[in-house]
Amino acid sequence: MCVCSLCVSAPRAAAGVGGGNDFQWCFSQVKGAIDEDVAEADIISTVEFNYSGELLATGDKGGRVVIFQREQESKNRPLSRGEYNVYSTFQSHEPEFDYLKSLEIEEKINKIRWLPQQNAAHFLLSTNDKTIKLWKISERDKRAEGYNLKDEDGRLRDPFRISTLRVPVLMPMDLMVEASPRRIFANAHTYHINSISVNSDHETYLSADDLRINLWHLEITDRSFNIVDIKPANMEELTEVITAAECHPHQCNVFVYSSSKGTIRLCDMRAAALCDRHSKFFEEPEDPSSRSFFSEIISSISDVKFSHSGRYMMTRDYLSVKVWDLNMENRPVETYQVHEYLRSKLCSLYENDCIFDKFECCWNGSDSAIMTGSYNNFFRMFDRNTRRDITLEASRENSKPRATLKPRKVCTGGKRKKDEISVDSLDFNKKILHTAWHPKENVIAVAATNNLYIFQDKMN
Amino acid sequence: MEYKVEAHRIMSISLGKIYNSRVQRGGIKLHKNLLVSLVLRSARQVYLSDYYSGVCLNTQHVEAKEWELMDSNQEKPLTPAPEESLSPSTDCNQNPVVPEDPEVQHTSQAVEDSTDLHSVYSKHQAEEESSSEDSTTDVSLTSSPVTCESQCEAKGAEVSSSDCEADANPATVTEGNSQQPPKAHSCSNRKRTAEKTASNDSPVKRTKVTSSNSSEEEAEEMDTGNVSNLITIFGSSFSGLLTKESSEPEAETEDSDSGSGQICCDQMLKNLNPWSTAIVAF
Numbered sequence: 139m140c141v142c143s144l145c146v147s148a149p150r151a152a153a154g155v156g157g158g159n160d161f162q163w164c165f166s167q168v169k170g171a172i173d174e175d176v177a178e179a180d181i182i183s184t185v186e187f188n189y190s191g192e193l194l195a196t197g198d199k200g201g202r203v204v205i206f207q208r209e210q211e212s213k214n215r216p217l218s219r220g221e222y223n224v225y226s227t228f229q230s231h232e233p234e235f236d237y238l239k240s241l242e243i244e245e246k247i248n249k250i251r252w253l254p255q256q257n258a259a260h261f262l263l264s265t266n267d268k269t270i271k272l273w274k275i276s277e278r279d280k281r282a283e284g285y286n287l288k289d290e291d292g293r294l295r296d297p298f299r300i301s302t303l304r305v306p307v308l309m310p311m312d313l314m315v316e317a318s319p320r321r322i323f324a325n326a327h328t329y330h331i332n333s334i335s336v337n338s339d340h341e342t343y344l345s346a347d348d349l350r351i352n353l354w355h356l357e358i359t360d361r362s363f364n365i366v367d368i369k370p371a372n373m374e375e376l377t378e379v380i381t382a383a384e385c386h387p388h389q390c391n392v393f394v395y396s397s398s399k400g401t402i403r404l405c406d407m408r409a410a411a412l413c414d415r416h417s418k419f420f421e422e423p424e425d426p427s428s429r430s431f432f433s434e435i436i437s438s439i440s441d442v443k444f445s446h447s448g449r450y451m452m453t454r455d456y457l458s459v460k461v462w463d464l465n466m467e468n469r470p471v472e473t474y475q476v477h478e479y480l481r482s483k484l485c486s487l488y489e490n491d492c493i494f495d496k497f498e499c500c501w502n503g504s505d506s507a508i509m510t511g512s513y514n515n516f517f518r519m520f521d522r523n524t525r526r527d528i529t530l531e532a533s534r535e536n537s538k539p540r541a542t543l544k545p546r547k548v549c550t551g552g553k554r555k556k557d558e559i560s561v562d563s564l565d566f567n568k569k570i571l572h573t574a575w576h577p578k579e580n581v582i583a584v585a586a587t588n589n590l591y592i593f594q595d596k597m598n
Numbered sequence: 599m600e601y602k603v604e605a606h607r608i609m610s611i612s613l614g615k616i617y618n619s620r621v622q623r624g625g626i627k628l629h630k631n632l633l634v635s636l637v638l639r640s641a642r643q644v645y646l647s648d649y650y651s652g653v654c655l656n657t658q659h660v661e662a663k664e665w666e667l668m669d670s671n672q673e674k675p676l677t678p679a680p681e682e683s684l685s686p687s688t689d690c691n692q693n694p695v696v697p698e699d700p701e702v703q704h705t706s707q708a709v710e711d712s713t714d715l716h717s718v719y720s721k722h723q724a725e726e727e728s729s730s731e732d733s734t735t736d737v738s739l740t741s742s743p744v745t746c747e748s749q750c751e752a753k754g755a756e757v758s759s760s761d762c763e764a765d766a767n768p769a770t771v772t773e774g775n776s777q778q779p780p781k782a783h784s785c786s787n788r789k790r791t792a793e794k795t796a797s798n799d800s801p802v803k804r805t806k807v808t809s810s811n812s813s814e815e816e817a818e819e820m821d822t823g824n825v826s827n828l829i830t831i832f833g834s835s836f837s838g839l840l841t842k843e844s845s846e847p848e849a850e851t852e853d854s855d856s857g858s859g860q861i862c863c864d865q866m867l868k869n870l871n872p873w874s875t876a877i878v879a880f
Contacts, residue, residue, distance in 0.1 A: 241625035348628040
């Protein structure tokens with residue numbers, strides 16, 4: 139039974155509602171070009187709500203960050219229902235070149251993480267493969283006018299012409315949102331950064347690459363502490379890499395990191411300066427009957443997320459999502475199959491590289507539901523209490539305002555029913571890797587290639 | 599045999615991925631290449647076990663005994679393992695040169711390599727146990743990835759010059775067999791040649807071994823024109839993965855491994871090299 143205060147229990151079952159306390163997900167908005175030819179730079183690579191849910195940030199492969207702000211619901215525009223509009227756009231990272239290795243460093247934004255708001259300005263961390271930047275997004279709606287030494291257009295005034303002294307006055311101006319880089323944390327990672335996570339102390343954050351995890355202080359850019367190092371002395375003995383890392387939401391000394399072998403290690407920074415030895419080791423024994431060439435690939439964890447409560451964590455591997463209780467290391471407490479019908483297609487997916495896709499997952503605000511993406515622009519939601527699940531699609535065809543999303547179903551064999559789609563008809567180029575759930579409300583953001591879809595739960 | 603074909607196909611695809619990863623924007627992705635190399639290893643094991651058991655079943659036993667006698671440094675109880683008989687350490691210092699690799703690859707002497715492969719494999723494995731630092735010989739190793747790789751791959755042993763040398767020995771043995779008619783016959787021939795521990799002509803032998811792969815055609819498609827590049831690009835083999843993760847299965851599949859390693863095609867071996875090179879490059 140869901141005790142979530144946001145749960146809307148519709149009196150009627152209605153259109154196969156499921157996946158989270160009788161939610162009825164409706165289309166709200168879509169951002170991005172409709173063009174069929176998608177420029178690679180426009181592909182969204184990360185989506186993140188801030189702590190209040192008022193701001194929604196996206197990063198793309200071109201190194202740009204676009205922040206949307208939710209409009210305040212007002213009587214003047216009752217139908218807007220809290221729409222997200224562009225608040226700020228800036229170029230966070232540029233392509234770089236590593237001269238020593240003769241390698242180009244992609245400007246793709248791998249992750250964006252918001253800092254808790256402490257004053258009028260908003261801060262976020264954005265990272266590409268090598269460099270993390272702290273951005274300050276601030277509003278300016280006043281401007282000083284009446285300077286003595288310069289004109290309104292900025293030109294210096296001739297000192298000899300100045301005969302009187304005046305005090306500049308703040309005059310209102312059109313709202314301008316400025317983004318400025320306040321800190322640049324560079325040169326700390328030899329390998330590609332895959333995760334950043336702000337600590338609950340709001341002073342430190344961690345960044346993880348394939349083999350190392352570093353702990354930074356937000357104010358200090360010229361050094362960081364290396365807290366995990368799994369690089370073997372002989373690189374030829376490499377067997378696993380770090381795939382994701384996250385700080386515990388409440389305990390600032392605890393963090394977890396996942397590996398390509400499907401294991402998760404929880405570390406306590408109080409135990410030692412170097413956390414190579416884990417405090418807890420989470421691993422589910424492999425099912426020998428399902429072993430194949432690709433068993434190792436599909437067991438690689440692509441994302442790990444703590445629940446808001448801090449009691450559970452969720453991991454995403456290629457075919458499933460698992461919820462772990464931090465107190466139980468030998469197996470997850472819940473396992474949800476995302477697209478089990480792909481298990482027989484692993485060879486084809488290996489050939490077209492889809493098997494390497496890194497899907498993310500997210501919790502809802504009350505930890506009662508989880509969401510993750512799939513192919514064909516499908517995304518899946520699982521209700522942890524009712525154990526119901528639902529498959530929805532992010533597509534332009536379903537993009538009528540406030541249109542309820544129809545549940546989708548994949549036909550795995552046999553006779554294909556009406557409205558079902560067969561596995562072979564799935565479009566593997568349309569993949570939903572990045573999704574985000576509003577921290578307090580039933581609003582979700584789903585990134586489908588270059589488009590950002592926003593869905594809301596139908597209110598009463 | 600279907601498994602063999604499938605395994606070979608997967609190996610080819612994996613090699614292609616590793617190769618392409620070098621030219622991808624943003625540099626070599628460690629995670630993806632690690633996963634690809636794991637698939638490569640699994641496919642190779644299947645390929646070798648399937649091939650070996652199907653082809654050299656009889657000679658396997660004979661060889662095993664002979665090799666065991668020769669085995670001196672063997673740490674693992676390899677059944678067919680011909681291990682160190684060829685005193686790899688001394689051979690290691692030589693840097694095999696395989697200029698004719700490209701051409702050799704095109705020659706197909708598939709089966710005859712099986713027995714030698716086995717010996718090579720076990721030798722390789724032995725090498726691995728006692729291999730010395732190979733960093734200095736990386737460059738030279740690249741020059742003869744084809745020949746070394748099969749063994750390296752089979753074993754997953756590090757591509758140390760010693761390994762290559764060790765392989766070279768068996769390779770030379772196979773040379774004599776190259777003129778032989780295929781399979782069973784060559785197997786037995788190899789066995790005999792393998793007994794010779796002459797450490798010479800490793801490159802020549804290697805090329806023959808590698809090229810003898812009947813299924814090389816597929817591999818050839820991949821490295822035609824790229825062989826020299828691959829050779830120069832790829833460094834030591836990615837022995838770490840193979841040795842650590844498959845120490846047990848390796849013991850079982852050693853027989854097949856030795857055969858498969860070489861049979862599998864130089865490409866595969868070469869692919870292992872780029873991976874390790876990529877890793878080393880990091």
